[in-house]
Amino acid sequence: MTSAYRHTTKWLAIAPIAVMLAFVLVPVLNIFSTSLRLDSFAILSATTTRNIVWFTTWQAFISTAIVLVIASPIAAVIANFKFIGRRALISLVSVPFILPTVVVGAAFLELLPRSIHRSALAIIIAHVYFNVGLAVRIISSRWQQIHPQLDDAARTLGASTIRTFLTITLPLLKKSFISAGLLVFLMCFTSYGVVRILGGPARSTIETEIYFRAMQLGDVSGALVLSILQLVVVGILIFLITNIGKAKASPKFGQTVYSRLHHPRSSRQKLLVATVAITTTVAVVTPLMSVLHRSIYLGERFDTSA
Structure with missing residues (x-):
């Protein structure tokens, strides 16, 4: 029975690897x-x-x-305070991250002044909007x-709220900030839809340049080089x-x-709670x-023909 179980488990482990090799790795190679x-x-x-x-x-x-700066007070409120609408705020702040990038891009094309369309500023604003929820979730x-x-022990010894945060809380949150920062950087570094919609042809990233070379210039080899990079x-x-995730999992706080x-x-x-909740909701x-x-x-004119 044990031998048969081990044999079955072995084949069940091999099956997904075989599927990945057949449908992912082989076409790429x-x-x-x-x-x-x-x-x-x-x-x-x-130079380009x-x-x-x-x-x-x-x-x-x-x-x-910018994401980390904005996410910090939101995470602080969510992690420390009970208030009406707390669960709704947690759900709301996560909404932008699950939206299609086309929707986010179209939203900021409509919202932002035309003077900053097709600019780096527009891209950064959209990236911040898109990723704040991710950072808030990790940090909070x-x-x-x-x-x-x-915290209570620090205050008993005479530490102020700011000193308690800087000497107790922040060191314990350091790896979470780093982890959130790396994830957000990864999302912004590999962003495609937001850059295409808000940046235009003059604002190319590695991701959009890969598409441009492969689909418009027909330079598949050049696109592959950028893909490797x-x-x-x-x-x-x-x-x-x-x-960082492994190291972060070790303390049992x-x-x-x-x-x-x-x-x-x-x-x-x-x-603080009211300001953060209202500002986040509006944003x-x-x-x-x-x-x-x-x-x-x-x-x-109101129109429903679309």
């Missing part, structure tokens, strides 16, 4: 073997390629930095696992995220019967309302 030329690697030293790589990197870095879930007695970057990021959640006590806490809903308005109104 076939494309590389038939289309990749060694002389195409020369495009990596071209260097500019594209530089733009891809710095817009992803700036987008990530970790924040909730920190034992509240650590992107795969290397993505592989490094995934390796870092995986290792979440094993407690206590909860960090409490109702806002002071007027400052109430103001998430406004682009969606602009798309809805544009889809049912033609000029000043």
Whole structure:
């Protein structure tokens, strides 16, 4: 019985690997073997390629930095306070991340002034909107696992709220911030739809350049070279995220019967919760309302023909 079970388990483990090899790896290797030329690697030293790589990197870095700054107060409120609409806020802040990139791009084309259409600023704004929910989820879930007695002990010793955060909370959240930052950077670095819609032909990233070379120039070999470059970057990021995730899983701060959640006590806490909740709701809903308005109104006239 044990031998038969092990034999069955072995074949069940082999089956998905075989499917992956047949339907994923083999076609990819076939494309590389038939289309990749060694002389195409020369495009990596071209000025155009260097500019594209530089733009891809710095817009992803700036987008990530802004996401972490915006996500921090939202995560703080979600992880520490009980208030009416808390669950709704958690769900709402996650909505942009699950939206199709075409919807997000169309929303900001409608919402943003025409003067910043096809600009790096428009791309960064859309990336921030798209990824804040991801960062909030990662940071707030970790924040909730920190034992509240650590904060209480620091305050008993005379530490202020800011000092408690800087000396107790932030060091415990450091790996969560890094993990969230790497994931957001990965999403922004490999973004396609947002860049195509809001950036236009003048704002190319590695992802959009791969499409442009393969589909419009017919340079499949050059597109494969850029794909290899992107795969290397993505592989490094995934390796870092995986290792940080393993290290982050070791402390057991979440094993407690206590909860960090409490109702806002002071007027400052109430103001913080209200400000974050209202600002987040407006920021998430406004682009969606602009798309809805544009889809049912033609000029000043209500129209349902579309």
